[in-house]
Amino acid sequence: MISDLLRKSEAYKEFSAAAASGKASHAYLVIGDDTVTRKAYMILLAATFLCKRGGLYECETCNRITAGSHPDVHIYNSDGKMRVEDTNTLISEASMRSWADGAKLFFIDRAESLSPAVQNKLLKLVEEPEGDAVIIFFASSEVPILPTVKSRTKKCYLPLFAPDEIFAELCSDGVPRAQAEIAAALSGGSFERAYKLGGDEDYVRLYEGVFAMLVGCRKSQDIAKYLGSELFTKENIGLTLDFTEIILKDALIRASGSGAKLTTRNRDYDLDEIASGTSAGALAMAILAVNKARKMLSANVGAVTVAETMLFDILEAKYKWR
Ligand SMILES: [Zn+2]
Structure with a gap:
């Protein structure tokens, strides 16, 4: 409770x-x-x-x-x-x-x-x-x-809660595990936000989509297939950027071996895939690319342009900081 x-x-x-x-x-x-x-x-x-x-x-x-x-x-x-x-x-x-x-x-x-x-x-x-x-x-x-x-x-x-605590609470409330995982990760410690996210299956699809993109987007020719996907529609791009940042931060924790607490749950394999062939420095640069994308969005740059710039920046960081 x-x-x-x-x-x-x-x-x-x-x-x-x-x-x-x-x-x-x-x-x-x-x-x-x-x-x-x-x-x-x-x-x-x-x-x-x-x-x-x-x-x-x-x-x-x-x-x-x-x-x-x-x-x-x-x-x-x-x-x-x-x-x-x-x-x-x-x-x-x-x-x-x-x-x-x-x-x-x-x-x-x-x-x-x-x-x-x-x-x-x-x-x-x-x-x-x-x-x-x-x-x-x-x-x-x-x-x-x-x-x-x-x-x-x-x-x-008002107290804020750890993702783990929110995850356990949502599960005991009957929220399906996959949804509870995402809701807890994105809740920012707020139950209000967690319950809102936990009640919507679309978020699960988007979250999985971002994982697949970060694992699968290896070279610049790969970028095009993600640009037209549901990840980067006008409605979804904000959440896609949030997911991207959370996942990259966790990949950075894995790559740096810092042992800090992860926000995602049971995704170590995918996180290591994302971090493979790259360095902690590159992942840190990739996180900066997400922030740059947010700024572009708030300056009313179109979603596809923002997405393209971000994915290029992430790949470039990986290339430069191997
Ligand atoms: Zn009493």
Whole structure:
């Protein structure tokens, strides 16, 4: 479960230690844009504050929290449309006694979307805490948060996860292994992104296509057959570049013998094929070629031209740095 992974994270350990010793802050700002993890984290934080049995999701209090029906847990702004009227409701709820005679929690989701007027209304609660009210903002970025709010909240980060952890979680959720492998590799540590990618078989085909291309494209005459393929359509090229970079980085790890952790899974044979007859230097240059391709794309150069340039650059690097 994501909650088990969250419990192991440094961010959470710090938080729960503070809560256990009665030193929790009354206002937090949690930064992170993974909405799946964000939701799981809210539930875990609520259990940490309110459950008297370690927040293990085994008691009535925890059941209510996970079911979204605990009267001391309030989630605002799930739709990103919080208005000044809503803050009045929140402030009056905060002034009331807690139901279970403990903390009263106010989660403000999507805080990056809050207008300055709403933030200013909430500032009062952040500045002068009301009884046992704890206010926890979740924002994808701290940039839109007013400095006055920021300076009075304790900032922390939503945990990110390793590809291995995401892979295991997706598999146990029934995502087919091949899809889970790609989703985990491309997730960047975000469950939201992993679930999106894990739900789509097209990604598997594209990923396999990129492996086949990097293994099979050996000389400049080979390039043409890849240019017209689905790898380099306008829709797919962005993802193809992401896959290419991930695979080249792993091939570089294998070639350099650094022993660093690979992002791909069980592809050592293919990675060694890609690295064969070339050098770590050439693979490093090839990765730069992918970045150059991204820049060309964002400068509106056509997909086929970008692809052709990148593949030539990769072959040239291999030739020069044998
Ligand atoms: Zn519990």
